[in-house]
Amino acid sequence: MNRVLIKNAKIVNEGVIFEGDVLIENDLIVEISESISAKSSQCIIIDAEGNYLMPGAIDDQVHFREPGLTYKGDIESESRAAIAGGITSFIEQPNTVPNAVTQVILEEKYQLAAEKSYANYSFMMGATNDNLEEVLKTNPKNVAGIKIFLGSSTGNMLVDNEATLEKIFSSTPMLIAVHCEDETTIKNNLEKYKAEYGEDVPVTVHHLIRSEEACYISSSKAVALAKKTGARLHIFHLSTAKEMDLFTNKIPLEQKKITAEVCIHHLWFTNDDYATKGNLIKWNPAVKTANDRKVLWEALLDDRIDVIATDHAPHTLEEKKQSYLNAPSGGPLVQHAVVAMFEAFHQGKISVEKIVEKMCHNPAKIFKIEKRGFIREGYYADLVIVNSGLPWSVKKENIFAKCGWSPFEGFTFKSRITHTFVNGQLVYNNFKVKEIRAGKRMLFDR
Template sequence: MARHTLIKNARLVNEGKTTESDLLITGERISKIAPSISPHNANTKIIDAMGKYLLPGIIDDQVHFREPGLTYKGTIYSESRAALAGGVTSYIEQPNTNPPATTIELLHQKYHIAEKTSWANFGFNLGASNDNIEEIKKAASSKAAGIKVFMGSSTGNMLVDNPATLEALFRDSPLLIITHCEDETTIRQNQQKYIDLIGRNQLTARYHPLIRSHEACLLSTQTAISLAKKFNSRLHIYHISTAQEAVIFENKVPLEKKKITAEACIHHLWFSDADYADKGNLIKWNPSVKTTADREAIWKALLENRIDIIATDHAPHTLEEKQKPYIDAPSGGPLVQHSLNAMMEFVKEGRITIERLVEKMCHNPSILFRIKDRGFIREGYFADLVLLHPAMPYTVNKDNIFYSCGWSPFEGISFKSRVTHTFVNGQLMYENGKFSSFKNAMSLEFTRD
């Protein structure tokens, strides 16, 4: 017999509207949405959501969960549980693990790990390299969410810097091409310049945006867009970090019809280069956090629909690694547990509406990656849902961080909102700081052309 859960008195946010509504879950899916719903039977579990928002589960299209090979930083198990605590019910993970997922076989090995250990729904990108074009040509029949191309240096042998290879990728990829855009030559020249000027051991994180500069990002992004236009490819550019890039993208075409799309990350919307003095390597990301003017331009592009998606680029490292001298400290930081909290601060400030937040973090990732039956609150869709209390403050500290690495760039920040319930495929998996005793995640399904 299918289980039933009835959510009563919710402020349901979906497809541009917030409405007072009840919602009935039957088994794995949403069976009814209406102003008032009676319990299906005496065994129906009832949750009173009075005063809370009911959102579609967040779909984070860019995370690094570090498995296989880098599990001392995090695992699919640990980071997907942290995701649930932040209202993230589905994620797309990146291929720069060890070994990197640059073959169909290695990609499917990651799916096998997730099937056993993931607490949130999962998808994985197949990685491009300078010599795996034949694997990429086979990707349409794989489980891959898309093809990830690192046009700047990355973990493992994944830098794609051969012009002929890039042309072949954009010409022959059967799936969405996703790029990390930074020009490697520019970065190396900048780094050597500052080593010569200041000395290797004197460099600190405040030089990061000068080394991984505006020019490095813009040049690489322009190259990717040029190739996409040349071959009429579908292209999605991760983590836009400069004002110059932000104005490039189209905003007159519905997302469903866009061939070239872009993403903003939480850290580029929250931090600026002024924060390096306090945070140092803890906010060392690639691409770098840049100026307040860049941050404002990214916000403007996001609200103008030039930038389509908000994600995290969740990339945990140990605190010991982050405390190394700047030049040796890895780039990246853990964010997936706190992305919704952070964005809700901007909702409170009136910078973005909660309806636009849901569009950018739930609806649009589903549309762009063509994810089947998720990302919206609709009858018949999987019941991936989040209950969010908008006035239940808490302060981020080591006692309430679920990342394996045990730290957050938001430590000490008091958020006004709190995720109280997270449902995955109809099951209540997280409630008020406690996790279910079993997992209920599924592999994401993608609609192919």
């Protein structure tokens, strides 16, 4: 039997922090108490005195690049990076190669993860203009949801047929997650800047090409369609102040039919950072202005925004070093997301309880994930110990993502993930990943 006793931790759970012990047996949390004695010599004891013990973070939006794009990243490499960052569960997107737009291809991804993943996993079923029949076959018990791209960043997965969109929204009881950017607006903006700069368009105008207007047109349309059809809608990676007017904090999360997500990069960077970071912070939707970031923080804290995620999307450094028009959008973030939010805690922007709510509890609630996202007896022991006073600097040699770079390279974080448990197994300890692929397929209570 695997028995681990975590002693003297500052346990962060469901809005409170209290000092106590947690006992793990096999893959479950079996006891939480102020003090638990080790009844067996077979019990591994970890003294977490002074450190936070939080549920493993659940990242509801990643791109781990397998199959088809594994030179950028793969399920094994990126799930290792995730557990090093305190993310114990991830939901991966369908724009791999081939796109996960049939049940057969979707299931093949699950089979890959069963062999390779260090973290718990689920995969989104992708929607296109012509695969409604396949979408409706999706099993709500073991698939996270349906993903629709309403923007141009994903090649042939763009869904722009209005009738098809309405059919998907009105036909599936599953959660529908959307990437919202208006294709026509982006194309018009791009042509404007190409007319001004030719092929030498600078990255500093990325947020003006993939503009506030492009985001708002698309997200407001998605919200209106969800209200019309009664669909369960979750909007990924919101990036503008204007979009915050579309969301409410007037009702409890459990009653919301329309929920919202913000990503680490939109909370951290602004368009001023393009001058120094260049294509390394080229994402879709774009990093926008300081005012947009300010209002995103306000919406996160007042609960109009429900979830913090990463949109982890690695590309090679060689790809990123290309000209703005040729460089792909996206970057690696899973390893540094939790400590980035703890940095915001140190700056007085957010409480540790709120970090846990937005990165652990709320993803579990929104997707109705079975027995994860909380520190509760009978739940899976996905747990993370964070030392909030153990600084470390991001260097090439301690980056786990296969692409080998990070937009945080050179930055010194004040907090460090010291231990990560996945299903009761200690899989990561102070910059060392153990060769234990403890991840399981997530199941959903619906």
